[in-house]
Amino acid sequence: MLRPLLSVAALELRTRTRDGTALVVALIVPIALATLFGFALGGDDPPLRATIGFVDLDRGEFSASVRREVMSSEQLKGMLTLRDLPSRQEAQRSLDSGDIGSAIVFPQGFTKSVGAGAGGQVAVLTSAESPLAGVVANAIVDRISSVVDARTLAVRASLAYGVPGDRVKELVERNGAAGPGLSLADDPMEGGKVDLSVYYGSGMAALFAFFVVGASFRSLLTERRQGTLDRMRAAPIPRWAPIAGKALVGFGLGVVSVCATWVSSSLIFGTSWGDPVAVFALLVAHVLAAAAITMLVASRAKTDAQADGITMVVSFVMAFFGGSLVPLYNLPGFLQKVALLTPNGWTSTGLVQLAGSGGGLTTVIVPIGVLCAIALAAGGLAAAGFRKGLLG
Amino acid sequence: MTATLACAGLSKRFGDVLAVQDVGFAIEPGEAYGLLGPNGAGKTTTISMLVGLLKPATGNVLVCGTDLAAEPMAAKAKIGYVPQEIALYPELTGRENLRFFGRLFGLPRRALAARIDEVLDLVGLSDRADGKLGAYSGGMKRRINIGAALLHRPEVLILDEPTVGVDPQSRKAILDGVERLVADGMALLYTSHYMEEVERVCDRVGIIDHGRIVAEGTRHELVAMVGSADTIELMLDGDVDGAFDKLQALEGVIEAVRTGTGSVRLLAEGGRYVLPAIIAAVDGRATVIAVEVIEPDLEATFLHLTGSKLRD
Numbered sequence: 046m047l048r049p050l051l052s053v054a055a056l057e058l059r060t061r062t063r064d065g066t067a068l069v070v071a072l073i074v075p076i077a078l079a080t081l082f083g084f085a086l087g088g089d090d091p092p093l094r095a096t097i098g099f100v101d102l103d104r105g106e107f108s109a110s111v112r113r114e115v116m117s118s119e120q121l122k123g124m125l126t127l128r129d130l131p132s133r134q135e136a137q138r139s140l141d142s143g144d145i146g147s148a149i150v151f152p153q154g155f156t157k158s159v160g161a162g163a164g165g166q167v168a169v170l171t172s173a174e175s176p177l178a179g180v181v182a183n184a185i186v187d188r189i190s191s192v193v194d195a196r197t198l199a200v201r202a203s204l205a206y207g208v209p210g211d212r213v214k215e216l217v218e219r220n221g222a223a224g225p226g227l228s229l230a231d232d233p234m235e236g237g238k239v240d241l242s243v244y245y246g247s248g249m250a251a252l253f254a255f256f257v258v259g260a261s262f263r264s265l266l267t268e269r270r271q272g273t274l275d276r277m278r279a280a281p282i283p284r285w286a287p288i289a290g291k292a293l294v295g296f297g298l299g300v301v302s303v304c305a306t307w308v309s310s311s312l313i314f315g316t317s318w319g320d321p322v323a324v325f326a327l328l329v330a331h332v333l334a335a336a337a338i339t340m341l342v343a344s345r346a347k348t349d350a351q352a353d354g355i356t357m358v359v360s361f362v363m364a365f366f367g368g369s370l371v372p373l374y375n376l377p378g379f380l381q382k383v384a385l386l387t388p389n390g391w392t393s394t395g396l397v398q399l400a401g402s403g404g405g406l407t408t409v410i411v412p413i414g415v416l417c418a419i420a421l422a423a424g425g426l427a428a429a430g431f432r433k434g435l436l437g
Numbered sequence: 438m439t440a441t442l443a444c445a446g447l448s449k450r451f452g453d454v455l456a457v458q459d460v461g462f463a464i465e466p467g468e469a470y471g472l473l474g475p476n477g478a479g480k481t482t483t484i485s486m487l488v489g490l491l492k493p494a495t496g497n498v499l500v501c502g503t504d505l506a507a508e509p510m511a512a513k514a515k516i517g518y519v520p521q522e523i524a525l526y527p528e529l530t531g532r533e534n535l536r537f538f539g540r541l542f543g544l545p546r547r548a549l550a551a552r553i554d555e556v557l558d559l560v561g562l563s564d565r566a567d568g569k570l571g572a573y574s575g576g577m578k579r580r581i582n583i584g585a586a587l588l589h590r591p592e593v594l595i596l597d598e599p600t601v602g603v604d605p606q607s608r609k610a611i612l613d614g615v616e617r618l619v620a621d622g623m624a625l626l627y628t629s630h631y632m633e634e635v636e637r638v639c640d641r642v643g644i645i646d647h648g649r650i651v652a653e654g655t656r657h658e659l660v661a662m663v664g665s666a667d668t669i670e671l672m673l674d675g676d677v678d679g680a681f682d683k684l685q686a687l688e689g690v691i692e693a694v695r696t697g698t699g700s701v702r703l704l705a706e707g708g709r710y711v712l713p714a715i716i717a718a719v720d721g722r723a724t725v726i727a728v729e730v731i732e733p734d735l736e737a738t739f740l741h742l743t744g745s746k747l748r749d
Contacts, residue, residue, distance in 0.1 A: 048543065049540075271522070271523075272521075272523070275490055278490055279513060279518040281509070
């Protein structure tokens with residue numbers, strides 16, 4: 046049983062290595078492209094430096110609490126500078142001249158209004174020239190809003206239950222709606238610390254895995270054309286041996302390709318893709334899914350040229366929507382959801398989690414599971430297609 | 438005696454087309470059986486069912502008594518199949534091609550190496566075995582194509598058009614080799630467009646047309662089916678309809694068929710001697726511009742049974 050499988054696999058490996066395509070597609074091109082992209086676009090994001098204007102027309106507890114929290118935040122130290130400005134107009138002028146990147150404006154009577162359960166609005170001024178400063182200011186105001194909402198709700202509830210107005214503040218703070226305090230917990234942006242060379246390295250590995258495994262299944266159609274597939278099928282071997290033999294080689298070369306791209310990226314750029322065991326497992330699962338999808342293409346294609354064309358289109362579509370060509374966080378929100386329909390999307394997400402969080406195998410158990418499920422579904426459809434077509 | 442290859446009731450349908458219908462025959466050890474039929478008659482479909490590439494809708498195939506459907510591995514191990522096309526790897530050498538197919542038939546490594554040398558000697562390519570197949574001539578490729586089916590010493594050899602596109606020297610080498618194998622006791626199923634090859638190699642012939650075996654027997658038996666009548670092909674000019682009526686009524690003419698606007702085919706006893714009467718019969722109505730008398734042979738039988746020439 047095993048001998049015909051190994052005979053077919055040995056011939057496939059010999060053919061692939063002899064004509065040089067395996068070396069070029071599996072090793073040279075993905076490594077070269079990953080390296081070029083890494084040098085051209087890689088490296089850490091430039092350090093964030095933002096000056097935010099602070100217009101305190103309230104002079105109350107709330108605004109003081111925000112200033113205190115921002116200044117004492119370890120996370121924002123060295124990144125964020127608060128500049129006091131006397132009025133909203135002055136803040137706008139400074140923003141227009143580029144002196145500040147954004148501004149937060151506390152209106153007069155803000156603390157009092159929140160304390161009375163009437164809520165309040167903090168304004169944020171942003172500039173297109175300093176998007177990062179705008180993001181930070183908005184994030185701070187989002188936190189303020191949630192505190193204000195909680196406080197307003199608590200005060201309204203107390204008043205509704207007949208608590209006298211002069212006792213509401215003390216009652217609310219004693220029962221947990223802790224004053225106009227603001228806390229900024231550590232919550233780094235996911236993927237924020239991942240070097241771009243890791244993105245492009247893993248992207249090229251994921252893309253070329255399709256081409257590498259696809260070439261083996263394409264050769265099934267070439268063999269049908271030249272009659273050697275029928276000759277194999279007329280021999281006393283299991284029906285699945287020709288497909289399994291080629292799948293074995295395609296999968297093996299795919300794993301070698303992704304691992305070579307991973308190792309070369311790590312060595313050239315000195316970056317880590319994360320826990321090696323988890324990275325290897327994720328890459329193997331990706332190659333498995335790519336093998337099943339390209340097998341499905343071969344099972345439905347009529348000629349080897351048609352299989353080539355479809356594999357090319359499928360590979361690039363999966364690569365684009367799956368974040369292999371453009372990092373996922375650069376894609377619009379709905380495209381980030383579309384990415385999860387592709388194996389590349391799950392591989393990319395998993396690798397970003399591994400590189401960013403330093404987690405192990407359990408961190409990527411879901412992506413690996415999804416990739417295996419994709420492989421199972423596509424492989425099942427491919428087997429049905431082969432039974433009707435090539436092996437029918 | 439158990440037939441080496443026997444099939445019965447084979448049929449296969451592709452959509453609305455019934456490609457093969459109730460085909461059956463048996464080949465004994467040391468017997469060469471020819472399957473003749475025009476293009477699209479069902480030869481390749483029949484062969485595909487005999488070697489396990491297609492599942493028949495009905496019927497069965499027995500190889501040395503082993504049912505191909507029930508025990509495909511055991512049955513296939515006794516068949517040597519030579520497809521119509523050169524089903525080999527052009528980037529490998531002749532020896533490497535033989536080694537690959539020998540391994541698929543489970544030959545042990547050492548025994549395979551020796552057997553490859555024997556087969557290369559048999560097909561006369563020992564001195565070219567280590568050249569790339571892509572650089573071989575058409576005839577040399579055909580010989581390796583046959584050699585790959587002989588490695589495992591099959592009980593029955595199935596040759597589908599083995600001499601298409603080969604030079605006369607290679608054709609002779611192939612036919613000589615095939616005859617030796619049959620003389621040594623191997624059963625042979627042979628299809629070819631070349632009637633003279635079939636007449637030379639085969640002991641019995643089955644004629645297949647529109648998916649059915651329409652006649653079967655030795656060459657002598659098949660030729661006798663059309664009797665001693667000769668076929669006369671006439672090209673006429675003038676009142677062809679009137680001339681055709683006269684020819685139908687002519688003494689000695691068994692059958693007359695219009696094969697075109699100006700052509701008529703006659704089946705007549707002693708065709709050469711009827712010719713003066715034919716010319717006299719059409720005189721005044723049409724002029725005979727060409728005439729061909731075909732004496733009974735396998736080709737004539739084939740023509741009679743299928744209505745078309747083998748190489749149409």
